[in-house]
Amino acid sequence: MSQAALINNYGAPPVTFVRGEGAQLWDDQGRRYLDFLCGLAVTGLGHAHPAVTAAVAEQASTLIHTSNLFANELTEEVVETLDRLIRSGPGGDTEPGRILFQNSGAEAVEAAIKLARKHQGHGRHQVITTYGSFHGRTLAALAATGQPEKHEPFQPLPPGFKHVANNDIEALESAIDPSVAAVMLEPIQGEGGVMPATREYLQAARRVCDERGVLLIADEIQTGLGRTGTWFCFQQSGVQPDIVTVAKGLGNGVPVGAVWARTDTAAAFKPGDHGSTFAGQPLALAAARAVLRELQAIDAPTTAQRLGAELQRQITQIDGVANVRGSGLLLGVELLQKPSSRNARDVASACLRRGLVVNGVTATALRLAPPLVLTDQQLSEGCDILATVLKGGSDLSDASNSSSQSIIENDNQVAGSPTR
Numbered sequence: 525m526s527q528a529a530l531i532n533n534y535g536a537p538p539v540t541f542v543r544g545e546g547a548q549l550w551d552d553q554g555r556r557y558l559d560f561l562c563g564l565a566v567t568g569l570g571h572a573h574p575a576v577t578a579a580v581a582e583q584a585s586t587l588i589h590t591s592n593l594f595a596n597e598l599t600e601e602v603v604e605t606l607d608r609l610i611r612s613g614p615g616g617d618t619e620p621g622r623i624l625f626q627n628s629g630a631e632a633v634e635a636a637i638k639l640a641r642k643h644q645g646h647g648r649h650q651v652i653t654t655y656g657s658f659h660g661r662t663l664a665a666l667a668a669t670g671q672p673e674k675h676e677p678f679q680p681l682p683p684g685f686k687h688v689a690n691n692d693i694e695a696l697e698s699a700i701d702p703s704v705a706a707v708m709l710e711p712i713q714g715e716g717g718v719m720p721a722t723r724e725y726l727q728a729a730r731r732v733c734d735e736r737g738v739l740l741i742a743d744e745i746q747t748g749l750g751r752t753g754t755w756f757c758f759q760q761s762g763v764q765p766d767i768v769t770v771a772k773g774l775g776n777g778v779p780v781g782a783v784w785a786r787t788d789t790a791a792a793f794k795p796g797d798h799g800s801t802f803a804g805q806p807l808a809l810a811a812a813r814a815v816l817r818e819l820q821a822i823d824a825p826t827t828a829q830r831l832g833a834e835l836q837r838q839i840t841q842i843d844g845v846a847n848v849r850g851s852g853l854l855l856g857v858e859l860l861q862k863p864s865s866r867n868a869r870d871v872a873s874a875c876l877r878r879g880l881v882v883n884g885v886t887a888t889a890l891r892l893a894p895p896l897v898l899t900d901q902q903l904s905e906g907c908d909i910l911a912t913v914l915k916g917g918s919d920l921s922d923a924s925n926s927s928s929q930s931i932i933e934n935d936n937q938v939a940g941s942p943t944r
């Protein structure tokens with residue numbers, strides 16, 4: 525397919541996928557791939573999940589959109605479920621919170637920032653985040669993102685953001701002054717390289733925020749909804765944030781996001797303070813409702829723990845892997861740089877040519893975010909492909925070569941009838 529009419533924002537795509545089923549994808553040449561990336565931690569229930577497909581199809585033929593001027597029959601169950609899961613950890617709130625739907629992660633972050641500012645009042649508007657964090661690409665979400673090199677071309681960005689070293693509680697404490705409204709943290713920095721915050725750091729951050737009257741926002745857009753082995757990743761530290769952002773996995777690919785807030789925090793928003801034409805529409809919520817039902821039915825946290833432990837065990841044994849970090853099914857695989865250096869992006873390209881979808885999340889680390897429906901056989905098959913790629917150091921450098929040769933190899937290796 526010609527990409528000529530697209531703004532060249534994403535570079536040249538290496539493959540055109542046309543179909544998926546569970547953890548598998550097929551390209552326009554009929555080649556099969558294992559998907560260990562899930563469209564960036566989105567399709568946690570796998571591709572073409574029957575329950576999600578049926579819910580979306582039925583809703584599409586019933587009612588897609590009416591706007592937020594009118595009530596929506598699907599809201600209640602999605603709100604009730606999300607609220608219950610967000611409070612389900614040790615130390616979780618006993619009082620229900622409140623939810624505002626969004627269309628994407630960046631919009632959920634924007635809404636969280638606006639809510640925090642409105643709640644704290646004029647003069648207390650700053651939001652502290654960590655270096656290496658990622659909170660989205662809209663101007664305020666970009667300003668919140670602790671990656672100065674991403675800011676540079678778009679200056680001036682909206683003011684009101686400060687960045688501190690990750691996992692450094694003293695740095696966080698000394699950055700809090702009377703102008704600070706909130707601290708926003710990713711329990712595991714996803715785009716920043718799958719870098720976990722420590723339990724101690726998250727607990728100390730909660731304590732410091734309480735002492736100083738500052739709101740704690742957990743950005744769970746990538747880590748939420750079971751993927752890391754608990755419903756929300758902050759639950760592994762036994763803290764309860766004041767505001768939580770959710771998106772990626774919520775619609776299994778249908779764009780939908782949400783902001784959760786404690787009732788007293790949420791009360792800051794009055795009619796007219798925020799809005800979105802599409803947010804919370806029946807089609808998106810039909811997907812979210814089906815996803816939440818299914819995630820509960822398969823006990824997503826336990827599934828992610830079990831598969832994640834097995835994936836870590838197998839990956840750790842591969843020659844060329846230095847270590848594995850992360851939690852559940854969100855893992856960062858740090859590649860050994862001795863005896864020869866390996867660029868993770870080249871390794872990811874070589875994996876793709878052999879039928880495994882992963883991404884190079886830093887120059888030296890791969891991100892694995894496979895779906896919860898991964899079979900044990902597919903898990904081992906994916907690890908075998910990575911092992912083969914890391915063993916064959918030589919084909920890593922020719923990432924831009926015509927890929928037909930190795931894809932034929934790939935066909936011999938993994939093609940065939942679906943294994944589900």
Ligand SMILES: *Cc1c(COP(=O)(O)O)cnc(C)c1O
Pocket residue numbers: 628629630631633658659660661710714715743744745746771772
């Ligand atoms: C992906 C991501 C976002 C941005 O979400 P979009 O839907 O791409 O706008 C924000 N925060 C975190 C932690 C993310 O992983």
